[in-house]
Amino acid sequence: xxxxxxxxxxxxxxxxxxxxxxxxxxxxxxxxxxxxxxxxxxxxxxxxxxxxxxxxxxxxxxxxxxxxxxxxxxxxxxxxxxxxxxxxxxxxxxxxxxxxxxxxxxxxxxxxxxxxxxxxxxxxxxxxxxxxxxxxxxxxxxxxxxxxxxxxxxxxxxxxxxxxxxxxxxxxxxxxxxxxxxxxxxxxxxxxxxxxxxxxxxxxxxxxxxxxxxxxxxxxxxxxxxxxxxxxxxxxxxxxxxxxxxxxxxxxxxxxxxxxxxxxxxxxxxxxxxxxxxxxxxxxxxxxxxxxxxxxxxxxxxxxxxxxxxxxxxxxxxxxxxxxxxxxxxxxxxxxxxxxxxxxxxxxxxxxxxxxxxxxxxxxxxxxxxxxxxxxxxxxxxxxxxxxxxxxxxxxxxxxxxxxxxxxxxxxxxxxxxxxxxxxxxxxxxxxxxxxxxxxxxxxxxxxxxxxxxxxxxxxxxxxxxxxxxxxxxxxxxxxxxxxxxxxxxxxxxxxxxxxxxxxxxxxxxxxxxxxxxxxxxxxxxxxxxxxxxxxxxxxxxxxxxxxxxxxxxxxxxxxxxxxxxxxxxxxxx
Amino acid sequence: xxxxxxxxxxxxxxxxxxxxxxxxxxxxxxxxxxxxxxxxxxxxxxxxxxxxxxxxxxxxxxxxxxxxxxxxxxxxxxxxxxxxxxxxxxxxxxxxxxxxxxxxxxxxxxxxxxxxxxxxxxxxxxxxxxxxxxxxxxxxxxxxxxxxxxxxxxxxxxxxxxxxxxxxxxxxxxxxxxxxxxxxxxxxxxxxxxxxxxxxxxxxxxxxxxxxxxxxxxxxxxxxxxxxxxxxxxxxxxxxxxxxxxxxxxxxxxxxxxxxxxxxxxxxxxxxxxxxxxxxxxxxxxxxxxxxxxxxxxxxxxxxxxxxxxxxxxxxxxxxxxxxxxxxxxxxxxxxxxxxxxxxxxxxxxxxxxxxxxxxxxxxxxxxxxxxxxxxxxxxxxxxxxxxxxx
Numbered sequence: 001x002x003x004x005x006x007x008x009x010x011x012x013x014x015x016x017x018x019x020x021x022x023x024x025x026x027x028x029x030x031x032x033x034x035x036x037x038x039x040x041x042x043x044x045x046x047x048x049x050x051x052x053x054x055x056x057x058x059x060x061x062x063x064x065x066x067x068x069x070x071x072x073x074x075x076x077x078x079x080x081x082x083x084x085x086x087x088x089x090x091x092x093x094x095x096x097x098x099x100x101x102x103x104x105x106x107x108x109x110x111x112x113x114x115x116x117x118x119x120x121x122x123x124x125x126x127x128x129x130x131x132x133x134x135x136x137x138x139x140x141x142x143x144x145x146x147x148x149x150x151x152x153x154x155x156x157x158x159x160x161x162x163x164x165x166x167x168x169x170x171x172x173x174x175x176x177x178x179x180x181x182x183x184x185x186x187x188x189x190x191x192x193x194x195x196x197x198x199x200x201x202x203x204x205x206x207x208x209x210x211x212x213x214x215x216x217x218x219x220x221x222x223x224x225x226x227x228x229x230x231x232x233x234x235x236x237x238x239x240x241x242x243x244x245x246x247x248x249x250x251x252x253x254x255x256x257x258x259x260x261x262x263x264x265x266x267x268x269x270x271x272x273x274x275x276x277x278x279x280x281x282x283x284x285x286x287x288x289x290x291x292x293x294x295x296x297x298x299x300x301x302x303x304x305x306x307x308x309x310x311x312x313x314x315x316x317x318x319x320x321x322x323x324x325x326x327x328x329x330x331x332x333x334x335x336x337x338x339x340x341x342x343x344x345x346x347x348x349x350x351x352x353x354x355x356x357x358x359x360x361x362x363x364x365x366x367x368x369x370x371x372x373x374x375x376x377x378x379x380x381x382x383x384x385x386x387x388x389x390x391x392x393x394x395x396x397x398x399x400x401x402x403x404x405x406x407x408x409x410x411x412x413x414x415x416x417x418x419x420x421x422x423x424x425x426x427x428x429x430x431x432x433x434x435x436x437x438x439x440x441x442x443x444x445x446x447x448x449x450x451x452x453x454x455x456x457x458x459x460x461x462x463x464x465x466x467x468x469x470x471x472x473x474x475x476x477x478x479x480x481x482x483x484x485x486x487x488x489x490x491x492x493x494x495x496x497x498x499x500x501x502x503x504x505x506x507x508x509x510x511x512x513x514x515x516x517x518x519x520x521x522x523x524x525x526x527x528x529x530x531x532x533x534x535x536x537x538x539x540x541x542x543x544x545x546x547x548x549x550x551x552x553x554x555x556x557x558x559x560x561x562x563x564x565x566x567x568x569x570x571x572x573x574x
Numbered sequence: 575x576x577x578x579x580x581x582x583x584x585x586x587x588x589x590x591x592x593x594x595x596x597x598x599x600x601x602x603x604x605x606x607x608x609x610x611x612x613x614x615x616x617x618x619x620x621x622x623x624x625x626x627x628x629x630x631x632x633x634x635x636x637x638x639x640x641x642x643x644x645x646x647x648x649x650x651x652x653x654x655x656x657x658x659x660x661x662x663x664x665x666x667x668x669x670x671x672x673x674x675x676x677x678x679x680x681x682x683x684x685x686x687x688x689x690x691x692x693x694x695x696x697x698x699x700x701x702x703x704x705x706x707x708x709x710x711x712x713x714x715x716x717x718x719x720x721x722x723x724x725x726x727x728x729x730x731x732x733x734x735x736x737x738x739x740x741x742x743x744x745x746x747x748x749x750x751x752x753x754x755x756x757x758x759x760x761x762x763x764x765x766x767x768x769x770x771x772x773x774x775x776x777x778x779x780x781x782x783x784x785x786x787x788x789x790x791x792x793x794x795x796x797x798x799x800x801x802x803x804x805x806x807x808x809x810x811x812x813x814x815x816x817x818x819x820x821x822x823x824x825x826x827x828x829x830x831x832x833x834x835x836x837x838x839x840x841x842x843x844x845x846x847x848x849x850x851x852x853x854x855x856x857x858x859x860x861x862x863x864x865x866x867x868x869x870x871x872x873x874x875x876x877x878x879x880x881x882x883x884x885x886x887x888x889x890x891x892x893x894x895x896x897x898x899x900x901x902x903x904x905x906x907x908x909x910x911x912x913x914x915x916x917x918x919x920x921x922x923x924x925x926x927x928x929x930x931x932x933x934x935x936x937x938x939x940x941x942x943x944x945x946x947x948x949x950x951x952x953x954x955x956x957x958x959x960x961x962x963x964x965x
Contacts, residue, residue, distance in 0.1 A: 300581050341581035341628075364596050366584070368626050391576055396600045396623045398616070400632070403576040 004130050007038035007063045008122065009054060011045035011070035013100055020104040022115045026069070029119040035130055037061050045070045051083050058087035065129040069097040069122045090134035092493065092555055097125035120568050127563035135554055137490035140534045142228035143249040144168060144487070146480045149220055149423070150254035152180025153195075153466050154458030154473035156202040158252050161477035163209040167484055170246050171206065171214045172234060178203050178216065180256055182466055184278075186285030189328040189358060195466075215244075223251070223426050224516070226534040227452035228489035249484040250453040252476045253437065254469075255423065257415040257459035260308030260315070267304050267411050268380025273388045276307075277322060277329070280410045284332050291336050293408055298340060301333065302390045302406040304378050305346040309414035317434050319414025320463040324355040326412045327362045334365040342367040343404050345378050345392050370394040370402075380409050415463040427454055436462045447476045453489075455479050494555040495536040496543065502550035503528040509542035509551060518542065579628040587625055589684045590671070591885045592664035593657035595622045604648035604658040609798040610641060610791055617641070618648055618658040621665060634672055635752030637957070639665055640943075640950030643795040643809075646879020659879050667887060670942045673745035679938040686886030693890060693931065700927035704730065716914040718905075718922045719842040727926060728831075734934045741937035742945050749946055753953045773956065780955035786948045789814055799878075807868065809880065816865030816895070817944075822858020823902075826851055844909060856906065863899040866892055891940040894932045901925035 010026050012018035023041045031039035038057050042050050045068050058066065066089065068080050073096040081091035099118045107114040146162045148155045151173030159171045177183070178199070185195025206212050215236050221243070222233035228249050236242045259278050264270035273293065275283065283293065291298040303326055309319040323346075330342050344367055351359040363369060370392060372378055378392035390404045417435035424431065429449050430438045437456045440448045447455045455476040458469035483489060496509075496517075505527040510518040517535035520527055529551075531542075540553045552558055584595070598619075605611050605619045617638035624633040633639070639662065648658040671680040682689040704727070709720045719727075784790050792810040805811065829851045833839040845852050870892050872881040901921055908918030936942060 343579075363599065364594070366596050368628070370627065394623070394627055397620060397627060397629060397632070400629070401576040402579050402627065402629065404579045404628075405581075 004035040004065050005037045005061060005063050006035045006065035006067060006126060006129055007054070007057050007061060008036055008040070008067045008069070008126060009045050009050075010039075010041045010099075010118075010122065011068065012041065012043045013070060013104075014044055017070070017100050017104040017118075020108050020111045020114045021099060021118045022111065023118075025115055026099075026118045026122060030122050030126065033123065033126055035065070036126060038063065046076055046079055051079070054080075054083050055087040058084065058089050063087075063089065064093060065126075065132060066094040067097060067122065067125045067129050068094070069099045069118065069125065071100040072098050072102075092135035093129065093132050095125045095129045095132065097121050123567040124564035127567045128560045131557065131560045131563055132555070135493040138493050138495070138533045139488045139490055140226070140228050142484050142487060142489045143230075143247050144484050145170065145246075145248045146250045146252055146484065147172060147220070147230075147232060147246060147248040148252045148254060150180070150256055150458070150460070151175070151178035151214070151216070152254060152256045152458065152469075153182040153199065153202065154256070154469040155180075155252070155254035156199070156206055157470045158254060158457060158473035158477050159212050160202065160205050160209065161474050162252075162480060163211045165477065165481045165485065167211070167249075167480065169209075169212040170234075170248065171212055172218045172220060173214070173216045174219055176217050178206070178214065185281065187332060188466065189324060190354060220423060220426055226532075227491065228483065229534065230453065249489075250455060250480040251427070252473070252480060253423070253427065253429070253454065253456045253460055254458040254473060254476075255420055255460040256418055257463070258418045260319070260413040260416045262307055262411055262413060267307055267378065268382075268409060269411060271380065271382050271388065271409075273382070273407065274380055274409045274411065276411050276413045277326060278413070280408070281325075281329055284329055284336070287336055289336070291333060291340060296407070298337075298407040300341040300343070300404070300406045301330075301408045301410060302343045302345060302378075302404050303330070303410045303412055304380070304390070305344065305349070305412040307411040307413050308416070310347065315414065315416065315434065317463065318350065320350075321465040322412045322414050323349050324351045324358065324465065326410070327351050327355070327358045327367075329410075330362050330367045331358060331365065334362070334367070338365070343390070343406070344369045345372055345390065346370070347372065347374055371396065373399070415459055418460065427451060429454065429456070432462075434462070436460065447472055447479055452491075453483055491534055492538060493533075494538040494553065495533045496531045496538065496540070496551050496553050498529050498531055499550045499552070500524070500526075500528045502548045503546075504548055504550075505529055506547060508545045508547065512541050512545050514539070514541065577629050577631060580630040581628050583628040583630045583633070584625050587661075587664055587668045590664040590667040591883065592625075592661045593655075593883075595625060595656045595658070595661050597654040598622045598626065598652075598656040598658070599654060601653060603651050603653060607647050607651045608642075609645065609647065610643070610795055618662050622656070622658060622661055625661070625665065631752065632756070633665060634669055634749075635756040637753050637757070637950040637953040639669055640947045641791065641954050643792045644880040645795040645799045646882075647799055649879050660883055663880070666943065666946075667885070667940070669749070670745075670938075670940075670946065673748045673942075673946065674741065674938055675744055675748070676741070676938070679942070682890070682935070682938050683885075683887050689886060689890065693894070693935070696934070697927045697931045700730070700930045701923055704926065705923060711916065711919045713914070713916075715844065716909055716918045716922075717842070718919070721919050722923060722926065724841055730930060731933075734930050738933050738936050742942065745937055745942065746945055746949055750949055750953075753950065757953055757957060777952050777955035780958075781948045781952035785951045785955075787817075809872075809878065812865045812868040812872075814865070815861040816869065819858045819860070819862025819865055819899070820895070822854055823862060823899075826855035826858060829854070847910070855902075859899055859902050859906075862895065863903065866896045866899060870896065887940050894928060894935075898925065898929050898932055901928065 008030060010023045012023055017023065027039050027041050030036060038061050044050060066084050070076060077096050080094050080096060084091045084094045099121055103114050103117050103121065145168035147170045148159045149172045151171055155171060156178060159169045162169045182195040183199040188195050206214065215234060217237040219235050220232060221235045223230055225231040230248050230251065232246045232248060234244050234246055236244060259276065262269040262276065268274045309315055309317065333340055333342060346369060349359060349369060372392050373395060376393050378390050380390050382388050387405050388409060390406055390409055392402055393399050394402060429451060432438045437460050439446050439456060439461060440450060447457055449456055457473040457476040458464065500523040505520060509529050515535050515537055517532045519530050519532060521530040538553060540556060543551045543553050600619055600623055602619045605615060611617055621633060621636060621639060642662045644659050644663055646659045649660060652658055667683050671683050704722050707726050708722055711721050789810050792813065796808050796810045830841060834841045872878060873884045873888065876882050901924055904921050905918065905925055908915055908921065
């Protein structure tokens with residue numbers, strides 16, 4: 001290959017790397033490598049100013065290859081591809097070398113060895129870059145339709161949003177009726193409108209849009225194809241089960257949450273008069289004039305917060321919506337009966353943002369808030385006299401034990417992930433340790449998943465209130481629009497390619513491909529393999545099984561890998 | 575021991591004039607700014623918390639309730655306008671009503687119209703009761719004890735005082751048992767060091783001498799907020815004038831009775847104005863009337879946090895004391911007039927009736943603080959003494 005002009009930047013990572021790896025020594029070791037025209041160290045390669053310096057260096061030195069030796073490619077591949085792009089260089093001429101996770105952090109006990117390893121890793125990166133070639137993204141036409149899974153408030157609002165930006169929508173709901181949780185709610189904060197009314201409005205809006213097709217009692221059973229062009233299989237159980245096939249460009253998953261169900265005996269659950277928050281809200285919504293339970297007027301209510309949330313064992317997360325929902329419920333109760341006594345036993349109250357005002361109002365209306373120490377949770381019992389009591393400690397009164405006689409005890413139960421094994425296996429979405437679906441990045445890519453074109457919204461992603469759920473649903477609308485409104489999708493060009501003259505069609509690649517991206521085709525009258533570039537994920541599984549060496553992975557060609565190994569091992573590879 | 579929560583506690587205290595302390599979020603500004611709350615002090619914040627939570631027993635057995643003199647700094651600085659000072663005053667009223675087992679105090683505090691009616695009818699009863707045994711009204715000199723027999727007044731007075739003392743004692747015992755139970759459970763170290771007897775006497779001296787008669791903490795309390803007031807308008811001073819005046823009159827009455835017992839001077843004998851007992855009565859009476867009048871002026875002008883909000887119970891005490899004091903002076907005036915006026919007899923009857931009523935109602939109204947506060951201060955002194963020893 002002709003001479004290349006490669007720039008190498010070696011990052012200190014503010015000490016994360018340079019505390020164990022002698023970065024200056026690494027630079028000295030590679031600066032005279034063939035084709036290397038720029039060799040620099042930098043405190044933070046990802047810093048804006050450094051990126052600017054790199055752009056300058058690429059332009060000044062007319063570089064046609066870039067190596068950044070820093071952290072994991074998971075973190076900053078796109079950052080430095082962006083640097084290359086801004087400098088007018090093809091982004092696929094960039095190579096990231098990981099000398100942090102794979103070196104400095106792993107060998108804190110051996111700085112000399114770590115430095116030696118860094119030199120070899122960087123040399124390997126240079127060798128790979130030397131053989132790199134410019135690549136262009138693969139463009140595919142997309143289907144301007146989105147499937148929304150889940151007909152709760154998030155899915156309904158997302159469906160309307162999608163229809164309004166001109167996309168076709170298939171709204172899939174497992175239950176016989178649309179509406180989800182919110183359809184069961186009475187007045188909601190902060191606007192005091194009834195949940196069922198909101199849902200009725202949304203459903204009416206959905207019905208008004210011919211581009212939205214609703215399937216109730218329906219479940220997604222299978223998905224094939226690729227980003228921009230998915231082929232789905234949906235089972236609709238209207239009378240006789242019916243399998244229908246729908247083509248969509250993207251999928252919005254809005255399958256919602258389940259309410260935490262306490263064990264019998266957990267904070268007295270199972271005792272008559274001990275309710276969960278959803279049960280209590282239903283009781284409030286059905287009450288007029290006075291709050292009654294089993295025909296008896298309720299005089300005192302005690303709430304126990306964080307049941308099923310923030311547990312040392314079990315659900316460690318905060319369910320986020322319950323504090324404000326309970327405080328709001330207490331205001332409803334105060335409206336129904338201003339004389340009713342309400343005790344809120346909490347570990348921490350988080351009526352964040354504007355909802356703080358509700359907390360203040362609730363206190364001013366006589367609700368008493370008592371913080372109990374984490375290690376002495378309240379105990380609920382029904383005594384011999386039949387009186388329901390809660391025993392607790394109030395940190396603000398010096399920790400004396402208090403016994404509150406209550407007519408009702410409300411366990412403020414949080415959200416748990418909704419179990420849906422079929423959907424999980426069909427979509428192969430990653431799930432966090434908490435059981436909720438994971439986004440790619442909580443701040444920067446909050447509704448995208450690692451499966452391209454499959455977006456998550458609402459409480460299937462984690463606890464949210466309905467405002468936040470709808471907001472994330474609309475984010476998914478925007479993201480679907482960004483994918484589908486262009487009409488074409490750009491796919492990573494790092495896919496497998498077949499040298500048809502070498503290929504003899506043995507079929508081994510087809511057997512090994514986990515994505516069904518290999519098809520049999522004919523070239524010059526011979527049967528050969530062809531790779532569907534839109535389906536191929538670039539995993540590289542097919543390349544080593546090809547007996548003829550006819551398959552190469554773009555960006556990771558056999559020649560590149562071989563050159564890397566030679567530099568790592570410092571012996572020629574046969 | 576688990577404390578049973580009384581959910582209606584706060585609503586009950588509100589009947590006694592508390593501002594709405596629901597707004598309080600226990601920030602503790604009040605405790606920080608309070609000139610009388612010590613470093614490890616928790617009042618008034620914790621008193622409010624007891625009320626919010628419904629810890630009735632804890633509130634009623636808190637000596638801290640009575641170590642506050644309502645300077646009002648806490649109410650001035652409260653970020654939620656929960657008026658901690660006003661709350662403490664209301665909680666003390668509530669406590670007086672609770673220490674009383676007859677519920678009469680509760681009625682006197684929470685039903686102003688009925689309370690006024692009771693006050694008027696009771697005075698009328700005493701007047702009618704004594705008038706039914708009246709003798710002649712001498713026109714040559716004001717012979718009060720011919721008009722209303724001395725024995726009758728004496729006997730009525732003894733009965734009324736006994737009743738008042740009995741009611742007061744029941745209240746004091748109720749309160750003291752509550753506080754000592756609470757203090758006992760709080761006490762960490764065993765009693766050691768100084769002999770219990772000495773500690774007892776020292777605490778008693780602090781409670782009655784230094785604090786009640788000397789008003790040390792009251793003075794300290796006022797020092798922080800009332801610099802702009804002339805010395806003769808300071809709250810501790812007008813309170814002292816009232817208290818010393820009342821005690822002086824009590825002493826003069828007792829001395830008068832004692833002099834007649836040992837045959838030096840029969841009760842009712844006209845004596846010159848400089849006669850020691852007469853002089854003591856006159857000076858004490860002036861002090862009482864001055865103090866009470868100033869309190870009335872403060873309350874009418876709503877000057878200072880303590881006088882901003884006046885309950886019927888505040889007025890009842892002031893009015894009864896004022897009437898007693900002023901009518902006493904009118905009698906004195908009548909005595910020294912060259913021609914004894916006939917109205918002197920009626921003023922005398924009025925004065926005696928109101929004085930009787932004042933004594934009889936004392937345990938059931940604001941007057942009761944005169945016994946409850948020293949008891950609380952006794953426990954406060956005892957605890958303070960202990961704290962010093964433990965250090």
